[in-house]
Amino acid sequence: MPRRKNLTSAGTRPRRAATAAAPADVMELNREISTRYPTLSKRLRQIAEFALKHPNEIAIESIAVIAQHAGVQPSALIRFAKAFGYEGFSDLQRIFQQRLRESRPSYAERIAAMREELHGQRDHGPQAILTRFAEANIAALQHLCEETKSGDLDRAVQILRKAETIHLVAQRRSFPLAAYLYYALSKIGRRAHLIDAIGGMDQEQRSLMAPHDALVAVTYADYTPRVVETVAFAAQRKVPVVGITDQPLSPLTAQCDVVFYIEDAAVHDFRSLGASMCLAQALVVALGATG
Amino acid sequence: MPRRKNLTSAGTRPRRAATAAAPADVMELNREISTRYPTLSKRLRQIAEFALKHPNEIAIESIAVIAQHAGVQPSALIRFAKAFGYEGFSDLQRIFQQRLRESRPSYAERIAAMREELHGQRDHGPQAILTRFAEANIAALQHLCEETKSGDLDRAVQILRKAETIHLVAQRRSFPLAAYLYYALSKIGRRAHLIDAIGGMDQEQRSLMAPHDALVAVTYADYTPRVVETVAFAAQRKVPVVGITDQPLSPLTAQCDVVFYIEDAAVHDFRSLGASMCLAQALVVALGATG
DNA sequence: CGCAAAATAGAATAAAAATTCCTCTTGCTT
DNA sequence: AAGCAAGAGGAATTTTTATTCTATTTTGCG
Known part of the structure; x- marks a missing residue:
């Protein structure tokens, strides 16, 4: 993307157009486009329509690709940008990129x-x-909805449906989730087994897992070893594992058949379990509805 | 974005890496990253973390900007891309762009x-x-914010602050809440005691309550008798009680010093604990911040 | 119908991008 | 502790990209 004057383009938006103020965001630009549409030339209208219809394209692709896609010449795109007060196409493109960036502030x-x-x-x-x-x-919760893949949910439900007994493991902060799952699964008539490590008997509890069962494991940083061990044990025994954890670098990633990454709300080092709970609930109800 | 061989990159994804198959989407890449993370070099780890944290950045910015932001050299980014089987950084960048293109096109x-x-x-x-x-x-959650009285929160925090030991009681569906409170209170250094009725010893557990302590009780319809009894026992012993329940007609209303009424989300007869969890968390953090 | 002004296309150009390659550092083994 | 290999840094290089410029076409108007 040549002609970019400042490398640290991230937060800056310095220049204004020669004649009039250029729209500062896509919404503003769209308004401007609709206002001036009747006065635009044929080719410029063509571009205007394309811009309204494929904003992502404009943000991501290079000018040549966009031109080809819109059926115009690259120079036409630059004329378009200048017609709306921008210095060049890159200048216009920046506001489309901004839109994408802001739309998913990556939660963190x-x-x-x-x-x-x-x-x-x-x-x-x-x-x-x-x-x-x-x-x-x-x-x-919003993040959960946006990020969770439908396919992962389907696969998780399928694993749970096939399971004779659903084993549950989670410790410390995550333990409430396992407790909830135990209650909810029992309520829909599924056999659940809570590996709660009571009396230090988690070794014995985990040895009850069989290949026709399934394991649901939850652990967040810093990844209680006991839970990770249980998952490894299950994987070794060919027990299907559904994992719930916080990020891809979690030790669960490698050993689970399905993994959900949940970025729960955290303030003051206190993570909430709201989103995790929601996912757990959805899994159980989906299981109850179909199975 | 140089080194791009085909202009019509839009829908095509033709090339594979020289040695191994490069991950075809971000999820797949994340998986690969977590698997290989331990074997990566220091700088490559740094980039891996950045990639997981700022996927938008990778999709939108140029290699120079990303390098600056991640605190590495541009060439390191290329080494990273090649380490994961891509031809170059642009090749890797494309899958991040794809993600944005697919996810965002229609938020509304x-x-x-x-x-x-x-x-x-x-x-x-x-x-x-x-x-x-x-x-x-x-x-x-919105309902929770609107309905919860500031005075009730203050009084509840005050009760908890004065308590030497905070006893917790909740059963069945609500039990996860008590478990969470136990964890959270312990974490901020408050002495907590979970009346979990393990081994049927709830009678013995509740007899530990003293007037200078406090009890947090949670129960929803249909009001587990064991919990209601514990609350009654506490009231009789002059132990201050903070109650969390679902509606004013609950048996908790009469015997608690402070009661919160929470209308948790319910679908298909399954009540969620999201709002309850949120309240619990807020209470603990408020306690930790002030006391 | 023809002239002039604007718009367009496409090649030429200059800027900036990604990538390569060579040197220096760092960490590890013997 | 010294040598070696993998990794990192940074300038040089090459490719790609955005942009400019001019010839050509189109459009609007007298």
């Missing part, structure tokens, strides 16, 4: 912003804390 | 589809169920 950034908010303001009252947590949980 | 469209699914109610697939639960949970 969203939470970071929230964390700053939390620290920034002096209000540490319980009410404020509750609100912050609720917001973080909502963000986490 | 997707929500609309979701709503239709929801109302059409013909779709009982796992994905639809997950979405439904997520939406229900979000609604519940």
Whole structure:
């Protein structure tokens, strides 16, 4: 993307157009396009339509590819950009890229912003804390919906459906999830077995797993060894494993048949289990509905 | 983005790496990254982490900007790409762009589809169920914020702050909440005692409560007798009680010093614990922040 | 119908990008 | 501790890309 003046383009948006102020975001540009559409020339209209219809294309592809796709010349795209007050096509392209970047603030950034908010303001009252947590949980739930692949859900449900007994393992912070799953699975009439390590008997409990069963394992950083061991044990015994963890670098990734990555809300080093709970619930209900 | 051999890159994905098959999408790449993470060199790990954390950045920015942002040399990014079987960085970058192109094209469209699914109610697939639960949970969280009185929160925190030991009781569906509270309270250094009725010893467990302690009790319809009894026992012993339940007609109302009414998300007769969890978390963090 | 002004296409150009390659460092083995 | 190999850094190189410029076509108007 030549003609870019500043390398650290990330947050900056310095220049203005020669004649008029160029639209600063895609929404603004779209408005401008519709307003001026009747006055545009034939080729420019063609480009305008394409821009409205394929904003991602504009953001991602190079000018040559876009031109070919839209059936115009590269120079026409530049004329288009200049007609709307931009310095060149790259300048226009930047606002489309911005849109993509903002649309998925990668969650971690969203939470970071929230964390700053939390620290920034002096209000540490319980009410404020509750609100912050609720917001973080909502963000986490939205993220869950966006990121969870339908195929993974299907495969997980299928594994659970085939299982004679569903073993559950989770420790410490994640333990409530296993407890919930145990309750919910029992309620829909599935045989569940909670590996709770009571009396230090997790070795004995995990030895009950058989290949026609399944294991649901949950662990978040910093990955309770006992849970990881249980997963390894299951994998070795050819027991299908559905994993729930926080990120791809988790030790679960390699050894599970299906893995869900959940970025639960975290504030003050306290992770919530809202999104995890939601996923667990969805799995159980989907299992109950189909199986 | 030089070194791109075919202009019509849009839908095509022709080449494979020289040695091994390169991951064809980001999920696959993430998997590969986690598998090989331990064997990667220091700088390559640094890049791997950055890639997992900022996928948008990789898709949109140029190699120079990404390198600067990740604190590495441009050539390191290329080494990274080649290490995972790509021809060069551009080759790797394409799969990140693909992800953006596929995921984002219709955020509004997707929500609309979701709503239709929801109302059409013909779709009982796992994905639809997950979405439904997520939406229900979000609604519940919003409701929680709106309905929870600031004064109640303050009083509850105050009760917990004064308590020498915080006893916790919840059974069956609500048990995960007690388990979570136990973990969280322990983490902030408060002495917690989980009345889990293990071995049928709840009588003995509850007899440990003293007036300078506090009890947090959770129970929803249909109000597990064991929990209600424990609350009654505490009230009789002048132990302060914080109750979490579902509605004012609950047996907890009369005997608690503070009661929270939570309308958790419910679909298909399955109540979620998202809102309850959120409240629990807020209470603990507020306690940790002030006390 | 023809002239002028604007718009377009396509080659030429200059900028910037990705990649290569060589040198230096770092970590590990013997 | 010294040598060796893999890794990292950075300048040089090459490819690609955006842009500019001009010849050509189209369009609008007298």
